Amino acid sequence: MIRLTNTFLIMTKKFFLLFLFLFAIIDLSCGSGHQRNAPGEYHRVTRVIDGDTFVIETSPGNEERVRLIGVDAPETRRTRNREVGHYAEESKAFLSKMIENQMVRLVYDVNKYDRYQRILAYVYLRNGTFVNAEQVKRGYAVVMTVPPNVEHAETFVRLQREARENNRGLWREN
Numbered sequence: 001m002i003r004l005t006n007t008f009l010i011m012t013k014k015f016f017l018l019f020l021f022l023f024a025i026i027d028l029s030c031g032s033g034h035q036r037n038a039p040g041e042y043h044r045v046t047r048v049i050d051g052d053t054f055v056i057e058t059s060p061g062n063e064e065r066v067r068l069i070g071v072d073a074p075e076t077r078r079t080r081n082r083e084v085g086h087y088a089e090e091s092k093a094f095l096s097k098m099i100e101n102q103m104v105r106l107v108y109d110v111n112k113y114d115r116y117q118r119i120l121a122y123v124y125l126r127n128g129t130f131v132n133a134e135q136v137k138r139g140y141a142v143v144m145t146v147p148p149n150v151e152h153a154e155t156f157v158r159l160q161r162e163a164r165e166n167n168r169g170l171w172r173e174n
Helices: 002-030 088-099 131-137 153-165
Strands: 042-050 053-059 062-068 103-107 119-125
Touching: 042 088, 062 131, 088 119, 088 131, 119 131, 131 153
Parallel strands: 062 119
Antiparallel strands: 042 053, 042 103, 053 062, 103 119
């Protein structure tokens, strides 16, 4: 009986280790999780759409839209559901000045794409500037947390509170 129990435990441990190994391989190959892009991989920003969305060149002749994770900027265009937002042009202009024609590094959270097939990313300039955080810190965007992409949510909330308390951007008293 003891021999059978020991054999069962050994088989269970082997199965568990095999399961962990296979799970790790599948997870790495599916591209889910943090920072699945190659470290140091930069893309040129070709144009800015609004204060939280822009276009990058992924390869010669190919472009993709990128949406900043964790922030929401006012809409620059009227749509069926939304009017042009207060401070929209200023938000777009600030982002344009910061990143247009610049090389940016994208860092992903849990989900890499949204329902519109835009890349969801935390965005960094070569000098280390955290673009998402700058938009909130300067008052050009507000916090918009959409789980499961919440890695920097607390930082964004703190920066928004500081922007509001210091009357920056959207929070400026007219």
